[in-house]
Amino acid sequence: MAVVPFPDPQNSKDLPDHDESDRWSQQDPDELAGGKMSFLEHLDELRKRLIYALVSLCVGIAIAALFIERIYQFVMRPMQQMLPPGGKLIFTEGPEAFMLYIRIAIIAGLVIAAPLIMIQLWLFISPALFPKERRFAVPFVLLASTGFIGGAAFSHYLVFPVMWRFFASFSNDFVTFEPRVEPAFGLYLKMVVAMALVFQMPTVVLFLARFGLVTARMMISYFKYAILAIFVVAAVITPSQDMASQLIVAVPMTALYIISIVVAAIFGKKKREAS
Numbered sequence: 098m099a100v101v102p103f104p105d106p107q108n109s110k111d112l113p114d115h116d117e118s119d120r121w122s123q124q125d126p127d128e129l130a131g132g133k134m135s136f137l138e139h140l141d142e143l144r145k146r147l148i149y150a151l152v153s154l155c156v157g158i159a160i161a162a163l164f165i166e167r168i169y170q171f172v173m174r175p176m177q178q179m180l181p182p183g184g185k186l187i188f189t190e191g192p193e194a195f196m197l198y199i200r201i202a203i204i205a206g207l208v209i210a211a212p213l214i215m216i217q218l219w220l221f222i223s224p225a226l227f228p229k230e231r232r233f234a235v236p237f238v239l240l241a242s243t244g245f246i247g248g249a250a251f252s253h254y255l256v257f258p259v260m261w262r263f264f265a266s267f268s269n270d271f272v273t274f275e276p277r278v279e280p281a282f283g284l285y286l287k288m289v290v291a292m293a294l295v296f297q298m299p300t301v302v303l304f305l306a307r308f309g310l311v312t313a314r315m316m317i318s319y320f321k322y323a324i325l326a327i328f329v330v331a332a333v334i335t336p337s338q339d340m341a342s343q344l345i346v347a348v349p350m351t352a353l354y355i356i357s358i359v360v361a362a363i364f365g366k367k368k369r370e371a372s
Contacts, residue, residue, distance in 0.1 A: 146221040153213035158206030165198060168205050172253075176281060179261050181268045188278045197278055204286065208249055212242040233307065233364065240300040240360075248296030252288045256345050260288070260337045284336065291334045295350055302357035306365035313362035316354070323354050 161168060177185060188194045207214075215238050223231050268274045305311040316323070331347040 142221055142224065146217045150210075150214045150217045153210040153217070154206055156206075157208070157210030157213075158202055160209055161202045161205035165202055165205075169198065169201055172201055172282075172285065175253075175258060176261060176276075176285070179258065179265050180274060180276075181265065184273070184275060186278045186281055187275055190279075193277075193279050197282055200282065200286070204289070208246060211245045212238060215241040215245075233303070236364065237300065237303060240303060241297065244296035244298075244300055245293045248293035249289045251296070251349060252292035253285075256292060256335075256342065257285055257288050259345055260284075260335065260342050263337050263339050263342065287336075288334075292346070295330075295334075295346075296353065298350070298353045299357045299360045302360050303364050306361040309365075311361055312365050313358050316358045316361055320354075324351060327351055327354065 173186070180186075188197075218241075219234050219237050223234065264276075265274045302311060302316075306313075327350045328343070328347050331343045331350065335342045335346055
């Protein structure tokens with residue numbers, strides 16, 4: 098009579114673990130390679146990307162310097178035209194007007210180099226991502242670059258003119274609005290940077306949604322609180338206290354929040370992917 102061997106219970110418990118390890122070992126090595134860099138490798142990668150970003154910025158400044166007179170008129174002429182008739186911006190210190198040219202060249206160079214700088218930022222982040230997540234490079238660069246340039250243009254053509262016209266409206270027979278160049282351009286620059294950062298909202302949501310930190314449903318549920326926060330931020334970043342300037346900032350921020358909800362719905366982690 099033949100003897101039928103029974104499987105050892107202890108060995109049978111090990112079989113699923115063995116099969117599970119085989120299953121993981123058969124995965125694509127590139128799928129498990131995301132984020133495997135040493136600390137020194139991260140530092141070297143950061144140094145390389147910073148150098149490339151600085152070179153891109155220098156090239157952008159050089160291009161802006163070639164057209165500095167046109168850019169200077171593009172920035173300063175709207176300020177001068179909204180002053181009282183015959184009014185001009187003044188400077189009271191020798192280097193003030195010269196430094197204005199330098200600052201305008203730097204800001205214009207940053208706008209020109211923005212897409213290349215965003216690419217360097219993505220190349221620094223991408224080694225920590227899985228191959229499936231690296232395909233979002235194009236949406237990231239497009240959203241970040243479009244947001245930066247769009248925010249700067251929105252401030253130049255709409256936000257700042259409304260604020261500047263509000264300040265100039267207080268001229269009368271007793272007082273005349275004759276602003277200095279330095280604080281006037283400082284206000285202009287503050288609004289350009291603030292709106293460029295505000296327009297990065299969809300880009301930030303893209304990252305948060307990909308990491309599963311926010312979802313479209315979550316953003317919809319917090320919509321009324323987001324509106325309150327938007328109006329608070331609009332009141333903080335606009336130096337004038339008129340309601341028109343705050344609305345001009347708050348309305349596009351609300352539109353950007355709605356766009357961010359759509360971005361989170363499209364690029365956010367799905368249930369199957371999260372599991």
